Amino acid sequence: MPRGLSRGFYEAITVVIAGIIAFPLYWMVLTALKPEDEVISADPRPWTAEPTLDSFVRALTVQSFGRYLANSLVVALAVVLLSLLISFLAATALTRFRFRSRTTLLVMLLVVQMVPVEALTIPLFFVMQSVRDVAPAFGLNHLGSLVLVHLAFSLPFAIWMLRGFVAAVPVELEEAATLDGASRFRFLWQVLFPLVAPGLVATSVLSFIHAWNDFLFAKTFIISAAENQTLPLALQVFIKPDQNDWGAIMAGSTLMTIPVLVFFVVVQRRLVAGLAGAVKS
């Protein structure tokens, strides 16, 4: 087979496969845009002549998806911000200070990353039950409980990543800042933090996605407060044994997928480099 032909052949296969891979997503958006009678047709067609936003309107109004979208955003953004602040402080302590048990703490950070967090649903449920008695906003049925657990799950990796970035900032910079009369606090937030923050984009995106996608903990903690449900939970509630509003369900799925898709496209290069780097080291 001549080389040009064989490459053309491979490219044709590639395009067909890419089409198959993308098809479920195409079907999701298509179904969300179809008029209702076309969605529940026994003869579904892979196109529509009359696209409409009706399903999105239904998802946002009848199913109050807007509310759940806002809930999911609040949880994910709170996790990202808190995790940035807390892991920055911890990473600074672990790189810039020498103290006893520093090595022990580092080892613990590694070990804790290997715990399958799914196994912790039962004890965490009871922890959140106790938290509710002390601080209701952070206990069962409230968004705070989800922020807390996802913060805990994202911290070990975030601290681990940040350590490298903090260590890369020369100590001389700190000494210079001190000579200029900057307090340690000012140095920390006005010099060090801006320097390391960009390196955290990939980590932040990962913790955002984990919190955004989480179904298990939302399902476990938000038991009887429908107004505090997050997107994945709300979507699952839509699915009823017999009468499914597939148009609205697919509209909801679309709304849920778009932010993650955008994030992925933005950070994909860093993500791939990060994965390859993690694998190599």
Place this chain on the structure above:
Amino acid sequence: MTHGVTRRAGRGEGRTAYAYLAPALLVLVGLMGYPIYQLVLISLFDYGQEQVSGGAPLTFLGLDNYATLLADRQFWSVLGQTVAFAAFCVVGTLLVGTALAVLATKVRTWARMVLFLAALGAWSTPAVAGSTIWLFLFDANFGFVNEVLGTTGFSWMFGKWTAFGVVAAEVIWCSFPFVMVTLYAGIKAIPGEVLEAAALDGASTWRTTRSVVLPLLRPLLIVVTIQSIIWDFKVFTQIYVMTSGGGIAGRNLVLNVYAYQQAFAASEYGLGAAIGVVMTLLLLLVTLGYLRALRRSGEEL
């Protein structure tokens, strides 16, 4: 490691360090350390609805919950199912991911971009959204798959094995991109001269792939295999959403969903916790194997 480390050591320094570490330690001890301890503790008690509400005293059972599990036929069948399901997903993910990574090296940039963009879409789809999309694609009456196959009315999620098959297809769909992207980066890192030498020696594409590329990719393959095992062994969302909580009469249960149902549906928290401990130990074994394999392949590099 010592680069960038301030060498001033003193009591004051230590105190400041702990002040900086305090928020992180508080969160991690409270929401990771303590729950791990609690998980083990709960698994040693008869802990049901009555004990939770304080209506009945706590009874220490020792390892009785574990004995109950080991004598329970359903536990063994769920464990077997979990292993088989995970194995199927892992093999499928690796085959698809590796094949497409190799394919990506054979085409021009535009075709590769098309493939990667599609894969990125599958990768980034949240598990719940992906599950609902696939559920709708395979819907008995309105699903596109039945329309294409001419089997309208056939219920995929009713049969035990067809249901597992559809869930596995969804899991493979959203997890092969990680394998593909990682292995593609790995293949790209192989020096061109190595492949040219193989081509000059008259090796076919298949032969080069099998005898040159795959051995060089071994360390990466180990990493993606173990990663996939860990992910697929603890699948929860896809099974829960697509089979409505574990299938008819629980025949599509996997370990993670089983533990959840024992605890939160049957209020057998002690038993659920014991399943959680077993799952953690099994994954720990895999992780240990992972670390050993990493160290060994590191020596070869």
